[in-house]
Structure formats: C-alpha cells, structure tokens
Amino acid sequence: MDWDLIINFIFVxxxxxxxFSTVLRFQRKSVEHKERKLELEARIAEAKKGERTLGNEVVQQIEDRLRVIERIVTDPGADLSRQIEDLRAEASARREKVQ
Known part of the structure; x- marks a missing residue:
C-alpha cells in the first residue's frame, strides 16, 4: 500500500x-441574518401601521370636535344664549357705573 497516497487522501x-463546515457556518449566519432582517422589517411595518392608525384616530377626533363647534356656532339657540349673555354683561356694566 502506498502511504503517500493514503496521506494525500486523508489530507483531501x-x-x-x-x-464544508466553514461554508455551512457561513450559510447559517447568512440565513440567521436574513431572518433577523425580515423580523425587523415586519416590526417596522407594524409600527408604521400603528402610527397611521393613531394619526387617523386623532384626525377623526379633531373633525368630530370641529363639527360640534360648527353646530354650536350655527345653532339659533346658541345665538339667543349669546344675546342673553350680552344683555347680562351690559346690565352688570351699568351697575358698576352707578356704584
């Protein structure tokens, strides 16, 4: 048996x-990196979706409040209340002048 051939075979x-083990290790690291990257991208997408939802809720609340204010301003009863308050203010101003 040729020992040089056996040694060469063992070396190969x-x-x-x-x-093979080095390539396998690099492949595993690459896969782990890609999985982590996808996980982070998914979290970023969820966060952006949550921000948009929160922003939409805030806009909706502001629109609701604006509608209420518009109703108050355009309500004829509110106009009457305003006139009554003006009359009260004039009456109290006259009382202060007298004193």
Missing part, C-alpha cells in the same frame, strides 16, 4: 470537511 478529506 480533511480539507474538504473543513471547507
């Missing part, structure tokens, strides 16, 4: 196994 097997 060792080199192949080291190369």
């Amino acid at each position: 097997l060792l080199a192949a196994s080291l190369t």
Whole structure:
C-alpha cells in the first residue's frame, strides 16, 4: 500500500470537511441574518401601521370636535344664549357705573 497516497487522501478529506463546515457556518449566519432582517422589517411595518392608525384616530377626533363647534356656532339657540349673555354683561356694566 502506498502511504503517500493514503496521506494525500486523508489530507483531501480533511480539507474538504473543513471547507464544508466553514461554508455551512457561513450559510447559517447568512440565513440567521436574513431572518433577523425580515423580523425587523415586519416590526417596522407594524409600527408604521400603528402610527397611521393613531394619526387617523386623532384626525377623526379633531373633525368630530370641529363639527360640534360648527353646530354650536350655527345653532339659533346658541345665538339667543349669546344675546342673553350680552344683555347680562351690559346690565352688570351699568351697575358698576352707578356704584
């Protein structure tokens, strides 16, 4: 049996196994990196969706309040209340002048 051939064969097997294990390790790291990246992108998308939803809710609340204010301003009863308050203010101003 040729010992040089056996040693060369063992060397080739060792080199192949080291190369295979190194490539496998790099592949695992690459897959882990891609999974982490996708997970972070999903979290970012959820956060943006939540911000948009929150923004829409705030806009809706402001619109609701504005509608209420418009109703108060255009309500004829509110106009009457305003006139009554003006009359009260004039009456109290006259009382202060007298004193």
